[in-house]
Amino acid sequence: MTRLDVTxxxxxxxxxxxxxxxxxxxxFREVAAECRAPVFLYSIGKDSTVxxxxxxxxxxxxxxPFPLMHxxxxxxxxxxxxxxxxxxxxxxxxxxxxxxxDGLRQGINPFDHGAAYYTHMMKTxxxxxxxxxxxxxAAFGGARRDEERARAKERIFSFRDDFGxxxxxxxxxxxxxxxNARVRKGEHVRAFPISNWTELDVWQYVAREQLELPGIYxxxxxxxxxxxxxxxxxxPYVERMEGEDPFVTSVRFRTVGDMTCTGGVESHxxxxxxxxxxxxxxxxxxxxxxxxxxxxxxxAMEDRKRIGYF
Numbered sequence: 001m002t003r004l005d006v007t008x009x010x011x012x013x014x015x016x017x018x019x020x021x022x023x024x025x026x027x028f029r030e031v032a033a034e035c036r037a038p039v040f041l042y043s044i045g046k047d048s049t050v051x052x053x054x055x056x057x058x059x060x061x062x063x064x065p066f067p068l069m070h071x072x073x074x075x076x077x078x079x080x081x082x083x084x085x086x087x088x089x090x091x092x093x094x095x096x097x098x099x100x101x102d103g104l105r106q107g108i109n110p111f112d113h114g115a116a117y118y119t120h121m122m123k124t125x126x127x128x129x130x131x132x133x134x135x136x137x138a139a140f141g142g143a144r145r146d147e148e149r150a151r152a153k154e155r156i157f158s159f160r161d162d163f164g165x166x167x168x169x170x171x172x173x174x175x176x177x178x179x180n181a182r183v184r185k186g187e188h189v190r191a192f193p194i195s196n197w198t199e200l201d202v203w204q205y206v207a208r209e210q211l212e213l214p215g216i217y218x219x220x221x222x223x224x225x226x227x228x229x230x231x232x233x234x235x236p237y238v239e240r241m242e243g244e245d246p247f248v249t250s251v252r253f254r255t256v257g258d259m260t261c262t263g264g265v266e267s268h269x270x271x272x273x274x275x276x277x278x279x280x281x282x283x284x285x286x287x288x289x290x291x292x293x294x295x296x297x298x299x300a301m302e303d304r305k306r307i308g309y310f
Contacts (some may be wrong), residue, residue, distance in 0.1 A: 017205055021054065026177070027294060028058040028140070031191045032065050034181035038191075041127075042068040042095070044080045045256045046213055047142035049087075050202050051193055051213055055140070056091075065301075066140075067094040069130060073122040074099065075205035075237070075258035077108075082137040082141065083214040100126035110260045114302050128164040131188055138189045140182070146198045148285060156195045162186030199254070200279050207272045218272045219252045230263030 031038050040055060042048050055064040070084060088095045100108075103121045110118040131139065143151045155171045157179045172180045183189055194202070206213065223234040225244040232238060234246040238260055251264035252275070269275045 003082070008047050010154075012255075014208075017201065017208060020194075020197055020201060021057075021205070022033055023177070023196065024051075024054045025050070025058040026194040027179075027191055028055050028064075030179055031138050031140065031157075031181065031189075032059070033178075035189065037134070037136050038138035038140065039096070039131075039134065039136040040064065040066055040068045040140045041142070042070050043257075044076070044084045044214065045142070046068065046202055046206065046217055047144065047194060049211055049213055050197075050205055051140065051142050053209060054089075054193060063091075063093065067096055069098060069136075069139075071123060071126045071130060071135075072097050073118075073126070073258055074097045074104065077214075077233070077259050077261050078263075079214050079216045079255060080256060087220060098126060098130035098133075100129060110258075116159070124164075131164075136188065137183050138191055141190050141192050141196060143192045144191075144197050144199070145195055146285065147230060151305070154190075154192060154195065156192050158190045158192065159183070160188050160190065164188075181272045199285070203272065203276045203279050207276055214256070216253050216256060216274065219250050219267045221248055222251050222264065224264060226253060227273060231266065232263055233259055234266040235259055 040052070042052070052068075068088065084095075087093075102120050103126070108118055113121075127139075130136075141258050145152045145154065153168045155174055157172065157174065158166060159171060160166050161170075162185075181189060191219055191303060197205075197207050205211075209272070223246045223266055224231040225240055225246045226232075227244055231251055234240070240246070249266055252267040253262060253264050253270060256262055267278060271277045277286075
């Protein structure tokens, strides 16, 4: 590739990211204008970081006109919680932390109750509770269509009925980037501003905007153990089975959920630029490679419809 070809390629990528950014800004503004009480679902990860940056851009110089909310299962990596609290304090944002209190009292966990039931109770039901308690009618989420099959069928404005259920056949058309944000009492809409982004887009945008991410996304020495072809962080809170002996290696996390279901990948990519190169060369989606909760069954989409996964 000649120097001119490289320049043209970089210009194309810059234009591509600018178009994605403009679409996302429009979505944030549309929801804020049309919905009575929106909320930003803050999961702390790279997608949430990009979304928060976009939300701040959309309403600058004012602060985003909605609070952040983190649905906390109690199984997040400590690095992520520390990053969450530091970010919120630095930006002066309003953060709501909600957990399923009944589930905590019952001690629901993925080991004794199974990953599907645990996810349903501590994530899906917890989110429904929080939306009801605070009266939110719209929630910004970080789902991207390239992640896995459950996400691929989502609209940018994805409606849930008064039971919090999602029916793909009942979604509204989105022609020419026109969105129908009307919701009836009891309903709410999930809006996905980065739905059309890919994992590579996210990382290239992080590089362009020089965004800070939790260190867990970059290669670091960590004690891990292997299970079903995935590397899990060794922790006193995660039960190991016979033969799952811990060892130390250089890993990073492509996507970060609960420590009980998030696997790392062996990597030496310690900078944003190195991660971009690594992602550009991979052919496996981040969730397919590192999220056990996306391996419930071969019919992940149908499983999630039944339990109302968000």
